[in-house]
Amino acid sequence: MQSTSNAASPATNDVFISRTVNFPRELVFRIWTDPEHLPKWFAPNDCSIHFEKLDIRPGGHFHSCIHTPDGKDCWCVGEYLDINSPEKIVYNIALADENGIRRTSAQAGMDPEWPDETLVTVSFHALAANKTEITIHQAAPENIARRTGAYPSWLQMLDRMEAALGA
Known part of the structure; x- marks a missing residue:
């Protein structure tokens, strides 16, 4: 069973999402950093993601496109700033063409x-042998993230991640 919560920082009102999943931390971290698995779930419901470039390492870059059901494309670029296995991933992401x-x-x-451009930090905390708390912090105003769909997209991607882990 999952639980998802949000605790926005009053000072910044950034996006903070926390979810507990019934999978070991190493497995959860791996699905976030494996170029074979990431494209299978890292997009909102009914969308797909294509990576033109995906170099998951500190200093590595990505160039991706989320395809929406209505035919719109959302291109992004970013750089992985920190990857500390199995605890944390930090990257920036910017809109692109x-x-x-x-x-x-x-x-x-x-x-x-x-x-x-926003900064995203994903932390993985082992709560038990087969339980992990994932915390996502995106340096973007939560009210705008909710309005634009970025916030619910994170929740949908976490649902898809859990389904991929359970498959």
């Missing part, structure tokens, strides 16, 4: 209040 050139939110046709 299909060539990997960064774009502002407005240029990308997104909510202009969404930050052009």
